Amino acid sequence: MVTLEDVARQAGVSLATASRVLNGSTRQVGAALRARVEQAADELGYRANIAAQTLARGASNVIGIVVHDLTDPYFAALADGAMRAAATEGLLVMVGTTHRDPEQEIAYVATLNAQRVRAVLLVGSRVADPGVTGRLRDELAKYRSGGGRAACVGQDLLGVDTVAPANREGAAELARALAELGHTRFAVLAGPPHLVTAADRCAGFAGALKELGLPAPHVIHGPFDRDGGYAAAQQVGEDTTCVFAVNDVMAVGALAAYRERGIRVPEDVSVAGFDDIVTLRDHVPALTTVRLPLKDMGARALELALGEDDAVVVEKVAGEVVLRESVRRLV
Amino acid sequence: MVTLEDVARQAGVSLATASRVLNGSTRQVGAALRARVEQAADELGYRANIAAQTLARGASNVIGIVVHDLTDPYFAALADGAMRAAATEGLLVMVGTTHRDPEQEIAYVATLNAQRVRAVLLVGSRVADPGVTGRLRDELAKYRSGGGRAACVGQDLLGVDTVAPANREGAAELARALAELGHTRFAVLAGPPHLVTAADRCAGFAGALKELGLPAPHVIHGPFDRDGGYAAAQQVGEDTTCVFAVNDVMAVGALAAYRERGIRVPEDVSVAGFDDIVTLRDHVPALTTVRLPLKDMGARALELALGEDDAVVVEKVAGEVVLRESVRRLV
DNA sequence: GCACACTTGGAAACCGCTTTCCGGGGAGGT
DNA sequence: ACCTCCCCGGAAAGCGGTTTCCAAGTGTGC
Numbered sequence: 197m198v199t200l201e202d203v204a205r206q207a208g209v210s211l212a213t214a215s216r217v218l219n220g221s222t223r224q225v226g227a228a229l230r231a232r233v234e235q236a237a238d239e240l241g242y243r244a245n246i247a248a249q250t251l252a253r254g255a256s257n258v259i260g261i262v263v264h265d266l267t268d269p270y271f272a273a274l275a276d277g278a279m280r281a282a283a284t285e286g287l288l289v290m291v292g293t294t295h296r297d298p299e300q301e302i303a304y305v306a307t308l309n310a311q312r313v314r315a316v317l318l319v320g321s322r323v324a325d326p327g328v329t330g331r332l333r334d335e336l337a338k339y340r341s342g343g344g345r346a347a348c349v350g351q352d353l354l355g356v357d358t359v360a361p362a363n364r365e366g367a368a369e370l371a372r373a374l375a376e377l378g379h380t381r382f383a384v385l386a387g388p389p390h391l392v393t394a395a396d397r398c399a400g401f402a403g404a405l406k407e408l409g410l411p412a413p414h415v416i417h418g419p420f421d422r423d424g425g426y427a428a429a430q431q432v433g434e435d436t437t438c439v440f441a442v443n444d445v446m447a448v449g450a451l452a453a454y455r456e457r458g459i460r461v462p463e464d465v466s467v468a469g470f471d472d473i474v475t476l477r478d479h480v481p482a483l484t485t486v487r488l489p490l491k492d493m494g495a496r497a498l499e500l501a502l503g504e505d506d507a508v509v510v511e512k513v514a515g516e517v518v519l520r521e522s523v524r525r526l527v
Numbered sequence: 528m529v530t531l532e533d534v535a536r537q538a539g540v541s542l543a544t545a546s547r548v549l550n551g552s553t554r555q556v557g558a559a560l561r562a563r564v565e566q567a568a569d570e571l572g573y574r575a576n577i578a579a580q581t582l583a584r585g586a587s588n589v590i591g592i593v594v595h596d597l598t599d600p601y602f603a604a605l606a607d608g609a610m611r612a613a614a615t616e617g618l619l620v621m622v623g624t625t626h627r628d629p630e631q632e633i634a635y636v637a638t639l640n641a642q643r644v645r646a647v648l649l650v651g652s653r654v655a656d657p658g659v660t661g662r663l664r665d666e667l668a669k670y671r672s673g674g675g676r677a678a679c680v681g682q683d684l685l686g687v688d689t690v691a692p693a694n695r696e697g698a699a700e701l702a703r704a705l706a707e708l709g710h711t712r713f714a715v716l717a718g719p720p721h722l723v724t725a726a727d728r729c730a731g732f733a734g735a736l737k738e739l740g741l742p743a744p745h746v747i748h749g750p751f752d753r754d755g756g757y758a759a760a761q762q763v764g765e766d767t768t769c770v771f772a773v774n775d776v777m778a779v780g781a782l783a784a785y786r787e788r789g790i791r792v793p794e795d796v797s798v799a800g801f802d803d804i805v806t807l808r809d810h811v812p813a814l815t816t817v818r819l820p821l822k823d824m825g826a827r828a829l830e831l832a833l834g835e836d837d838a839v840v841v842e843k844v845a846g847e848v849v850l851r852e853s854v855r856r857l858v
Numbered sequence: 859g860c861a862c863a864c865t866t867g868g869a870a871a872c873c874g875c876t877t878t879c880c881g882g883g884g885a886g887g888t
Numbered sequence: 889a890c891c892t893c894c895c896c897g898g899a900a901a902g903c904g905g906t907t908t909c910c911a912a913g914t915g916t917g918c
Contacts, residue, residue: 198673209898212897215875216896241669243637243641243673244874247875248873248874251576251873251876251904266610267607269600272603279622279624280626288638291620291622293614310574310577311619312578342528474598475598475806478782480786480810528904530905532905541869542869543870543906544868546906546907550906552906554907556867578903578905580904580905580906581905582873583904583905583906583907584907
């Protein structure tokens with residue numbers, strides 16, 4: 197590889213001058229030398245060694261994003277939002293996928309710390325296990341004590357800047373909207389009990405029903421993905437008129453299960469989800485859901501992480517109930 | 528930040544010994560010292576500085592993946608496959624999104640070169656413009672001359688290891704299968720003319736029709752995404768019995784357009800796509816398409832890039848026609 | 859008991875770049 | 889004509905590790 201020294205020698209200048217010309221500096225370099233250096237760099241095909249720069253400067257220009265599952269459009273949208281924001285700041289992005297294993301999340305923070313990345317974004321639901329959350333907090337604390345910045349999209353459980361979707365409130369509002377349509381017998385495809393996002397949505401939904409004086413929903417746990425929704429839908433009782441899946445991909449799984457069994461949606465049963473995944477906008481029947489501005493949330497999380505402000509800020513972002521054809525009005 | 532030197536001092540050993548204990552080495556260290564060092568590292572919360580390691584070792588443990596659009600499930604699947612493969616090798620992943628701007632691809636290769644990443648994966652269709660392709664080749668050549676490895680998922684146009692989907696052949700086979708069902712009047716939602724993947728699929732399809740002695744399809748160009756398919760579908764002539772969208776997300780756009788206009792699929796018109804995107808498996812009507820093993824392709828590309836073999840290998844991967852309900856038999 | 863091969867610990871060079879600190883020269887002020 | 893001040897170029901000291909090279913200690917075989 198051609199190094200800065202090669203360039204400097206070829207241009208007949210010192211290392212310092214070459215560095216100042218090629219890699220930015222507060223100091224000026226005369227036009228003549230500057231031209232010589234640039235030409236030499238071009239001829240030799242010089243590319244600065246960023247590892248060396250990072251070491252010398254003590255600051256890197258990469259950020260880390262840790263998501264649960266990149267192929268889930270929810271995370272893809274969030275990550276894309278953050279990546280666009282990063283690009284405008286001239287930052288590179290390192291993406292880690294935990295494949296829904298919380299331990300992996302901790303491991304990634306450690307690795308990103310070793311990389312001395314400028315900031316890390318933890319995207320996705322926290323888990324209820326205080327053990328893992330504690331260890332993650334510790335790892336984050338270690339990272340931050342070394343000057344690292346961090347933010348999270350999810351629950352405010354890590355002591356870092358957080359973009360927190362209003363899961364409880366959104367689910368509650370959805371419940372009220374559905375009740376308004378005349379539904380009274382509900383089931384909730386609730387996802388895994390330890391996933392805080394899932395639990396919050398479920399609780400918010402059930403809480404609103406209770407306030408309305410309606411019977412408690414039939415809660416069915418299972419995986420947080422499409423197949424989880426598919427499987428859980430099989431266990432919904434006959435008398436249920438409306439099913440709330442705690443996220444859109446689960447709702448799609450449920451719709452598929454109903455379709456296979458010849459149960460019509462919304463004629464025989466209504467189905468609602470949560471997130472308003474863009475990729476699903478052409479689904480038939482169109483999904484009633486709670487819209488979250490995912491891209492913005494990703495971008496905002498990056499902003500928070502990079503922000504100078506030392507105070508930990510938690511930003512709640514509200515969801516908006518979107519009624520579509522997967523839900524019908526009862527009488 | 529705590530450095531190796533801090534650890535060594537605390538443990539009362541030399542820098543060399545501490546390095547050997549903590550960051551792997553061929554050399555052995557006695558059990559007593561080893562324990563002291565490990566304890567010191569633990570107490571201090573030491574994390575190796577990877578930038579320094581990369582510099583000293585002259586080799587990094589990160590790879591770069593450049594995709595066109597992460598929120599497109601096609602790229603998400605490919606990237607996920609590659610990332611899983613990378614994880615098993617203990618490699619970190621840097622992801623770049625070009626948002627379909629070919630210039631960005633060149634810029635990313637330059638940046639990843641500067642990062643001295645171990646390998647770069649270029650995922651996605653090449654463009655027909657020989658100018659950009661040439662500059663990209665140059666940038667890649669520069670990277671590889673410095674010891675970098677590279678591979679591509681797409682067309683064999685860059686002189687690097689390539690995983691090449693059999694776009695022409697797959698589209699041709701699809702055309703034959705559709706003709707078999709009695710279709711004769713076709714339209715192709717062809718995407719942008721400069722995108723090689725789109726052009727190949729279109730050409731393969733048209734070629735097969737010609738061989739069968741059928742009339743040439745009505746070719747409609749437009750963007751390569753869902754909205755492109757939606758828009759292009761509006762221009763399809765009345766007499767067309769079957770529409771081939773050159774990828775699945777475009778096909779979904781077309782289906783949406785038809786649905787809005789009250790045109791039934793497949794009763795009034797048949798629609799087929801290409802890729803067999805997993806996220807779309809629950810779409811109604813189920814999409815006839817050509818299946819590509821996306822995750823495997825991503826993983827394979829990484830393998831090729833990392834492989835020791837110096838010869839440039841091009842691996843064609845075949846697609847499999849999958850007939851589903853979006854297409855009907857005529858007469 | 860001695861030469862010899864192995865181990866194992868440490869000193870120091872080095873990886874490629876940034877940046878501080880110096881010094882020389884030209885411009886401007888008096 | 890002299891003194892400052894400013895501008896710009898270069899030497900060199902890091903940044904935090906890895907690894908080569910030495911030296912000292914430990915066994916082994918004869």
